[in-house]
Amino acid sequence: xxxxTILTGKVVSPHGVYDRTSIAVKDGKIVSIGDxxxxxxxxxxxxxxxxxxxxxxxxxxxHSLGTAEEGHWNxxxxxxxxxxxxxxxxxxxxxxxxSSSDDIYTKAEKTAKxxxxxxxxxxxxxxxxxxxxxxxxxxxxxxYKMLMHTTxxxxxYGMRAVDDGELYAMFERIAKVNQVxxxxxxxxxxxxxxxxxxxxxxxxxxxxHHETRPEFTEVVSVHTAIEFxxxxxxxxxxxxxxxxxSFDLIMQARAEGVKVTGETCPHYLISNEDxxxxxxxxxxxxxxxRSEDSRxxxxxxxxxxxxxxxxxxxxxxxxxxxPNVFDNPSGSPGIETMVPLVFHEGVHKGxxxxxxxxxxxxxxxxxxxxxxxxxxxxxxxxxxxFAIIDDKKEWNIEAKNLRAQSGWSMFEGMxxxxxxxxxxVRGTKVYQEGEVIGEKGYGKWVKKTRNYDL
Ligand SMILES: [Zn+2]
Numbered sequence: 001x002x003x004x005t006i007l008t009g010k011v012v013s014p015h016g017v018y019d020r021t022s023i024a025v026k027d028g029k030i031v032s033i034g035d036x037x038x039x040x041x042x043x044x045x046x047x048x049x050x051x052x053x054x055x056x057x058x059x060x061x062x063h064s065l066g067t068a069e070e071g072h073w074n075x076x077x078x079x080x081x082x083x084x085x086x087x088x089x090x091x092x093x094x095x096x097x098x099s100s101s102d103d104i105y106t107k108a109e110k111t112a113k114x115x116x117x118x119x120x121x122x123x124x125x126x127x128x129x130x131x132x133x134x135x136x137x138x139x140x141x142x143x144y145k146m147l148m149h150t151t152x153x154x155x156x157y158g159m160r161a162v163d164d165g166e167l168y169a170m171f172e173r174i175a176k177v178n179q180v181x182x183x184x185x186x187x188x189x190x191x192x193x194x195x196x197x198x199x200x201x202x203x204x205x206x207x208x209h210h211e212t213r214p215e216f217t218e219v220v221s222v223h224t225a226i227e228f229x230x231x232x233x234x235x236x237x238x239x240x241x242x243x244x245x246s247f248d249l250i251m252q253a254r255a256e257g258v259k260v261t262g263e264t265c266p267h268y269l270i271s272n273e274d275x276x277x278x279x280x281x282x283x284x285x286x287x288x289x290r291s292e293d294s295r296x297x298x299x300x301x302x303x304x305x306x307x308x309x310x311x312x313x314x315x316x317x318x319x320x321x322x323p324n325v326f327d328n329p330s331g332s333p334g335i336e337t338m339v340p341l342v343f344h345e346g347v348h349k350g351x352x353x354x355x356x357x358x359x360x361x362x363x364x365x366x367x368x369x370x371x372x373x374x375x376x377x378x379x380x381x382x383x384x385x386f387a388i389i390d391d392k393k394e395w396n397i398e399a400k401n402l403r404a405q406s407g408w409s410m411f412e413g414m415x416x417x418x419x420x421x422x423x424x425v426r427g428t429k430v431y432q433e434g435e436v437i438g439e440k441g442y443g444k445w446v447k448k449t450r451n452y453d454l
Contacts, residue, residue: 009048028426056085056385061311083387097124115443140447143180244297316406333404370448
């Protein structure tokens, strides 16, 4: 057998690190891993020396259609440049949140014409269209997004905060079809009360954003969602968790048999609530950046294995700076900087080892979404999705070099160590040293096939 490509380097899998190891790729799949001398003949050989060959990152949380400017060509170009080989596109789409199989097929068809990395699709859990939860369950979607808070732009996507009864009713249906419910957990009513109060008092300065969303407004919603999931034996995933205490609740519930996981995001791991002093309204995100204690608390949880994955929550929007903080949109571009930032703060600074990094960025997300073993690891039979990382390369994050259409970065000017050198999707190089070389429409829809207990 002659294979298409052999890549050699320092191979990192969720299970270990293997110096000077070769990976043989044929028809987009990994067919052999081992010493170079054991490899079959190949059309092409690439030797990356001591550079890292990691499984491509799997982002559970990407918003590509939330603004007219972004779209899947831009979001997946940014993904490719950031070592992300699969995005899970969330349903907060301009023009309406997809919830039925017709909606999902239409979105998949459009996305496949634009994307250069692979994608999976998350359906919307809508209280007005609860029957769709059952109808779309086995059509390859990775689960359902539900909002407990009317987050930035939600109305433009046909979504809103659901009340507890609606949430419970949707969870009932999700449990019935043994799917995964993904929840934005923030308490709508307390936040609304505090924002009203601040507005009436004329307190509309930048820091008012996190002051009106204290940590408990996340924790109480996490608690509610967990108790509903416990009562219904439903698979629950809490997106963009920002508070260490939320992970305490998640871990305690897991120990008691509740099927619950949580993800955090690079911004909660890199920046704290004082970040507005550096970047103005670009710090604004839901849930908000937290205290330095909480930021460090999240790293402690990661070191203890109590956080399952990191997602980008890539939500680029034009960075307007209205004088009233509450008039500014929330959300941040982030998919291109996710892998380098977590590598820098995690691996480079010694918080985590390389296999843990591969678990956080690739393996656990792929399992949560039922995309493993096609995605998420470097094993024989997996898709040949790789991020080649130069672990010693220092560079500065500059928005002008990033591909999101928002044109700004929350991490502007940050000097970090560790850079994505090249990205492969199913054996094809889609990004190399500053240039996206993937073909528009190369990306494929990856369907969920089963559930895993993480
Ligand atoms: Zn989001």
